[in-house]
Amino acid sequence: GAVVSQHPSRVICKSGTSVKIECRSLDFQATTMFWYRQFPKKSLMLMATSNEGSKATYEQGVEKDKFLINHASLTLSTLTVTSAHPEDSSFYICSARADNRGMSTEAFFGQGTRLTVV
Amino acid sequence: DQQVKQNSPSLSVQEGRISILNCDYTNSMFDYFLWYKKYPAEGPTFLISISSIKDKNEDGRFTVFLNKSAKHLSLHIVPSQPGDSAVYFCAARWGGKLIFGQGTELSVKP
Numbered sequence: 001g002a003v004v005s006q007h008p009s010r011v012i013c014k015s016g017t018s019v020k021i022e023c024r025s026l027d028f029q030a031t032t033m034f035w036y037r038q039f040p041k042k043s044l045m046l047m048a049t050s051n052e053g054s055k056a057t058y059e060q061g062v063e064k065d066k067f068l069i070n071h072a073s074l075t076l077s078t079l080t081v082t083s084a085h086p087e088d089s090s091f092y093i094c095s096a097r098a099d100n101r102g103m104s105t106e107a108f109f110g111q112g113t114r115l116t117v118v
Numbered sequence: 119d120q121q122v123k124q125n126s127p128s129l130s131v132q133e134g135r136i137s138i139l140n141c142d143y144t145n146s147m148f149d150y151f152l153w154y155k156k157y158p159a160e161g162p163t164f165l166i167s168i169s170s171i172k173d174k175n176e177d178g179r180f181t182v183f184l185n186k187s188a189k190h191l192s193l194h195i196v197p198s199q200p201g202d203s204a205v206y207f208c209a210a211r212w213g214g215k216l217i218f219g220q221g222t223e224l225s226v227k228p
Binding site: 009 | 120122127152154159160161162163164207214215216217218219220221
């Protein structure tokens with residue numbers, strides 16, 4: 001299947017600093033990527049939909065000024081957690097669709113990033 | 119409002135027996151349903167999907183059943199193997215987005 005690479009896999013940062021997470025589709029072009037957040041023992045919560053060349057679409061309750069998303073190319077989307085606080089500590093996962101028409105039933109996921117804010 | 123629900127947080131099954139994972143949903147506009155398998159600290163891996171116009175899809179040991187009138191789907195794994203032990207998420211697609219359930223942790227004991 002298609003490969004989505006997410007980096008870093010783990011990051012520890014100090015409160016007040018910013019952290020950037022990268023999501024790359026390695027063997028296909030993805031006009032749309034998604035960013036999720038998973039709390040312990042909880043579902044994957046969709047944070048935003050990232051569209052190449054345009055602004056991301058954020059889900060209700062997600063602060064767009066805090067979670068900056070950039071989709072600079074057809075193979076790269078980044079999520080920047082700005083002015084991180086301990087409550088931002090979580091597991092962040094990106095996914096990408098291989099079908100640019102949006103009809104694909106599959107979404108391929110990155111390995112996830114464990115963010116710990118101390 | 120949880121549109122996709124997996125009411126069983128965990129399930130334990132003996133190796134060789136059938137594992138049945140359940141999922142309920144509320145939105146009749148979902149057009150595809152998918153099952154993902156996830157290990158700790160990893161991203162989900164796609165297993166199997168079903169269109170809302172079908173009631174069954176089979177792929178090897180995995181079969182997904184969809185009951186639209188009950189807004190219920192289930193994943194059957196038979197025979198279960200220890201390597202199947204993981205968290206299983208059902209997801210429903212609407213408007214190009216996937217909505218996930220809370221997950222069920224499956225443990226297959228040798």
